[in-house]
Amino acid sequence: MKSIGFIVNPxxxxxxxxxxxxxxxxxxxxxxRGALPLAPARGQKGLIPLRNFExxxxxxxxxxxxxxAEAKREGFAPTVIGRHTTGETGAADTRYxxxxxxxxxxxxxxxxxxxxxxxxxxxxIGEKVPVIGIPAGVKIHSPVxxxxxxxxxxxxxxxxxxxxxxxxxxxxxxxxxxxxxxGQVKTRLHGYLNVPVERLRMQNRxxxxxxxxxxxxxxxxxxxxxxxxxxVMYLVGPGSTTRPIMxxxxxxxxxxxxxxxxxxxxxxxxxxxxxxxxxxxxRNFKIIVTPIGGQGYIFGRGNHQLSHRVLRLAGKENxxxxxxxxxxxxxxxxPLLVDTGDISVDQMLGGxxxxxxxxxQQMITRVR
Amino acid sequence: MKRIDxxxxxxxxxxxxxxxxxxxxxxxxxxxRGIQVPRAEEEISARVGDGISAIPTGMKRRxxxxxxxxxxxxxxxxxxxxxxxxxxxxxxxEIGQGTxxxxxxxxxxxxxxxxxxxxxxxxxQAEETVQGILEIIYKTDCIMREISGLDSFTFQPGSGSxxxxxxxxxxxxxxxxxxESEQRNEIITTxxxxxxxxxxxxxxxxxxxxxxxxxxxYPDFEAFKLAVSEKTAAFIVANPxxxxxxxxxxxxxxxxxxxxxxxxGYDQANANGLLGVTRAADAGFDMCFFNLHKTFSxxxxxxxxxxGATGVTAKLVKYLPGPLVEQRGDKFVLNNTTTYDPVxxxxxxxFLGVAPVVLKAYSWIMSMGAEGLYEVAKVAVLNNNxxxxxxxxxxxxxxxxxxxxxRIEQVRYTLEKMTSDTGITTGDIQRRMMDFxxxxxxxxxxxxxxxxxxxxxxxxxxxxxxxxxIATLTQVFKEAYENPEIIRSAPNKSVCHRVDDSGVDDxxxxxxxxxxxxxxxxxx
Numbered sequence: 001m002k003s004i005g006f007i008v009n010p011x012x013x014x015x016x017x018x019x020x021x022x023x024x025x026x027x028x029x030x031x032x033r034g035a036l037p038l039a040p041a042r043g044q045k046g047l048i049p050l051r052n053f054e055x056x057x058x059x060x061x062x063x064x065x066x067x068x069a070e071a072k073r074e075g076f077a078p079t080v081i082g083r084h085t086t087g088e089t090g091a092a093d094t095r096y097x098x099x100x101x102x103x104x105x106x107x108x109x110x111x112x113x114x115x116x117x118x119x120x121x122x123x124x125i126g127e128k129v130p131v132i133g134i135p136a137g138v139k140i141h142s143p144v145x146x147x148x149x150x151x152x153x154x155x156x157x158x159x160x161x162x163x164x165x166x167x168x169x170x171x172x173x174x175x176x177x178x179x180x181x182x183g184q185v186k187t188r189l190h191g192y193l194n195v196p197v198e199r200l201r202m203q204n205r206x207x208x209x210x211x212x213x214x215x216x217x218x219x220x221x222x223x224x225x226x227x228x229x230x231x232v233m234y235l236v237g238p239g240s241t242t243r244p245i246m247x248x249x250x251x252x253x254x255x256x257x258x259x260x261x262x263x264x265x266x267x268x269x270x271x272x273x274x275x276x277x278x279x280x281x282x283r284n285f286k287i288i289v290t291p292i293g294g295q296g297y298i299f300g301r302g303n304h305q306l307s308h309r310v311l312r313l314a315g316k317e318n319x320x321x322x323x324x325x326x327x328x329x330x331x332x333x334x335p336l337l338v339d340t341g342d343i344s345v346d347q348m349l350g351g352x353x354x355x356x357x358x359x360x361q362q363m364i365t366r367v368r
Numbered sequence: 369m370k371r372i373d374x375x376x377x378x379x380x381x382x383x384x385x386x387x388x389x390x391x392x393x394x395x396x397x398x399x400x401r402g403i404q405v406p407r408a409e410e411e412i413s414a415r416v417g418d419g420i421s422a423i424p425t426g427m428k429r430r431x432x433x434x435x436x437x438x439x440x441x442x443x444x445x446x447x448x449x450x451x452x453x454x455x456x457x458x459x460x461x462e463i464g465q466g467t468x469x470x471x472x473x474x475x476x477x478x479x480x481x482x483x484x485x486x487x488x489x490x491x492x493q494a495e496e497t498v499q500g501i502l503e504i505i506y507k508t509d510c511i512m513r514e515i516s517g518l519d520s521f522t523f524q525p526g527s528g529s530x531x532x533x534x535x536x537x538x539x540x541x542x543x544x545x546x547x548e549s550e551q552r553n554e555i556i557t558t559x560x561x562x563x564x565x566x567x568x569x570x571x572x573x574x575x576x577x578x579x580x581x582x583x584x585x586y587p588d589f590e591a592f593k594l595a596v597s598e599k600t601a602a603f604i605v606a607n608p609x610x611x612x613x614x615x616x617x618x619x620x621x622x623x624x625x626x627x628x629x630x631x632x633g634y635d636q637a638n639a640n641g642l643l644g645v646t647r648a649a650d651a652g653f654d655m656c657f658f659n660l661h662k663t664f665s666x667x668x669x670x671x672x673x674x675x676g677a678t679g680v681t682a683k684l685v686k687y688l689p690g691p692l693v694e695q696r697g698d699k700f701v702l703n704n705t706t707t708y709d710p711v712x713x714x715x716x717x718x719f720l721g722v723a724p725v726v727l728k729a730y731s732w733i734m735s736m737g738a739e740g741l742y743e744v745a746k747v748a749v750l751n752n753n754x755x756x757x758x759x760x761x762x763x764x765x766x767x768x769x770x771x772x773x774x775r776i777e778q779v780r781y782t783l784e785k786m787t788s789d790t791g792i793t794t795g796d797i798q799r800r801m802m803d804f805x806x807x808x809x810x811x812x813x814x815x816x817x818x819x820x821x822x823x824x825x826x827x828x829x830x831x832x833x834x835x836x837x838i839a840t841l842t843q844v845f846k847e848a849y850e851n852p853e854i855i856r857s858a859p860n861k862s863v864c865h866r867v868d869d870s871g872v873d874d875x876x877x878x879x880x881x882x883x884x885x886x887x888x889x890x891x892x
Contacts, residue, residue, distance in 0.1 A: 151788075154791060325814055326814055329814055329815070329816055332818075333580070333581070333583065351590075351594075352590060352591050352594045354577070354594070354595075357578070360570065360573075360574070360575040360576060361566075361570075361575070361576045361577075361578070362575065362576070362577045362578065363559075363577070363578040363579075363580060364577065364578070364579055364580065364588070364591035364592070364594055364595050365580065365591075366580075366588075366591070
């Protein structure tokens with residue numbers, strides 16, 4: 001018997017159709033503007049590929065439209081957990097349900113929603129249990145979501161069949177909706193969820209098994225450390241790709257922030273833009289970043305501490321981009337992206353850049 | 369009497385032999401012999417001794433080697449059965465071997481290589497006693513010079529990858545002599561060049577820079593400009609790349625590298641589509657290598673025997689591994705100048721490389737003639753583009769880049785549409801193709817093209833062969849949509865259902881000798 005959790009955020013996505021750029025705290029207004037729920041149908045679609053598993057699958061869901069109703073419509077007999085809420089469902093219900101599901105020992109949580117929902121799940125369970133997101137929100141910046149509801153279900157099915165052996169820590173990104181409604185994009189990196197990744201393993205003599213993401217990240221870290229110069233300050237950006245650099249230096253790491261390192265010592269952890277500008281004054285410094293999220297942003301998403309002011313001071317030649325080959329290939333020929341809020345800095349960064357992809361290995365990649 | 373209906377091209381009746389044949393050591397029976405050699409008569413023994421006493425004690429084994437002891441029919445049966453448990457080139461249509469061209473090798477080449485005149489030779493013999501094979505090696509060298517426009521070839525490297533490693537070693541020696549080793553530590557290659565083009569120079573300690581394709585699939589020249597600098601030791605590239613796309617601007621690439629003082633090495637492992645069409649030297653390359661076991665028809669399997677013939681321009685000859693074969697008057701001699709010169713690479717393999725392979729290649733080339741080689745290129749490209757056109761008509765098959773233009777001798781297709789429609793992957797298709805006696809290869813990891821399928825027909829399959837392969841693929845794709853379970857359960861008519869490869873990444877589970885197998889499986 002396999003067990004999974006299934007959570008639907010029934011109000012996710014409602015704000016989008018009526019121009020609200022998000023539904024956080026605005027569900028009522030969205031309804032008044034005539035928005036219809038969208039997530040329940042999307043969530044239900046994600047269950048379709050699991051139909052043939054019914055007999056050997058125990059599904060835990062919150063009550064009513066938060067999962068129970070969708071699962072029943074798809075012919076499952078879910079075990080309802082959590083509180084029977086009346087009226088508006090909210091973030092607290094999502095968090096409570098996810099926590100409870102981990103308690104029950106589910107192997108996977110399938111959830112339908114957007115970036116806000118992913119944040120709630122992350123704050124409840126961290127990296128404890130693998131998750132797969134069914135895209136149903138207005139904002140889908142976090143690469144924890146499958147491309148479509150159908151694909152999310154197929155991925156879940158592969159996972160339950162024991163065919164997925166690789167996991168990625170995928171970023172949970174969310175923009176500040178208040179600022180976004182005022183036309184500013186400020187994404188924050190909130191954390192990482194554990195996501196199963198489909199990797200083809202071919203029994204083929206001419207193609208060895210690809211290195212795991214972790215091994216590749218480690219070889220990148222060693223390359224970076226071997227090339228660190230004395231007296232130069234390194235601004236280590238957020239991300240699971242940059243983490244092994246700090247680990248190999250024996251330093252604590254702020255996964256979601258920027259750490260300042262010089263001569264093997266930690267100068268400042270989780271530095272703000274202000275700290276960075278002060279610490280790098282009159283000094284040689286280099287910035288180490290990795291593309292954040294599924295779309296390949298190197299600046300302007302999830303690392304706003306590395307502002308256009310900092311980047312202008314650094315200059316393009318002092319920016320070190322790191323990414324595993326797999327990560328770059330997943331961009332499918334699309335360029336790396338920058339969105340610093342300053343056109344001239346964006347232009348300076350545009351063109352081509354060397355990306356370190358392993359020990360003594362680089363790829364030349366386009367930046368736009 | 370009814371005629372047999374042969375209208376369907378798909379061989380639904382195929383079934384592989386399955387013997388579950390033990391390892392030869394497991395068949396060993398103490399004292400069993402294939403041949404009982406009669407004792408020599410006393411008169412003879414008295415004259416020549418027992419044949420063993422003359423060997424110094426230090427060189428004698430104390431115990432005989434642990435070879436399997438099996439009768440002659442036992443050996444014959446064992447290897448016949450093993451041969452039936454493979455999908456060898458003499459059994460099936462070898463089209464799905466992308467990047468690894470296995471063309472049909474005329475049997476006469478093997479017959480020649482098996483002549484006692486060849487098999488009884490020893491590379492340590494005095495050169496006046498091996499004039500025949502030296503002449504053949506020298507003449508093959510001259511032919512390779514013609515084909516490539518370069519000035520001298522070595523046949524020492526025993527594989528394509530060793531050919532690349534030889535090029536990387538030459539590059540290293542060249543800059544060592546110029547005193548630029550420290551500075552020139554980068555090798556540029558492209559994403560769709562064979563992975564060995566990165567791996568071999570990486571072994572030498574070079575930093576590897578990959579150029580991605582632009583939207584048309586050509587190596588991105590703008591990115592290349594950023595990559596080339598005073599740090600560039602060399603540009604090592606395949607052209608056409610694994611996609612079958614030929615970079616027509618290649619001369620601009622090599623010119624830029626030369627301008628910055630670097631060298632250019634050409635991976636011509638598969639020159640099938642280019643014989644008599646383009647030459648390495650004309651494209652601005654300082655060196656190249658050919659796989660005799662691909663383009664020049666010498667059969668290869670299980671990793672050998674092979675030859676990555678490596679050639680260079682005149683200025684690089686002094687770095688070549690030695691000895692090189694030269695003609696002096698009507699004699700052929702071994703020139704060991706580079707073998708012992710510390711400036712050169714020295715040696716990459718013992719003696720002159722795999723001599724019988726050179727003989728087979730020479731035999732094939734001489735049977736084709738110069739016009740024949742040009743014909744090979746034309747037919748290989750025609751075969752590939754015929755197949756390309758036919759396969760692209762299938763709904764779920766696509767191939768990224770240069771839409772509507774012809775490819776050279778192979779294509780990397782993508783089955784992404786099929787996978788997203790049905791969940792059936794390229795790996796599933798590979799296993800299903802075995803049910804029809806077909807080999808199928810996807811791509812090198814990591815997959816840069818999603819759900820890849822790489823096919824390279826070469827010039828040897830007939831139109832019937834191509835049609836059979838296409839018809840089989842067509843049926844399997846149809847099954848993916850209509851009967852996916854038959855694909856998921858494949859192979860259904862093969863020797864092994866699925867190999868447990870869970871231990872592939874665990875060195876503790878590797879045993880490459882019988883002795884280590886016994887040791888690692890010993891009951892405690």
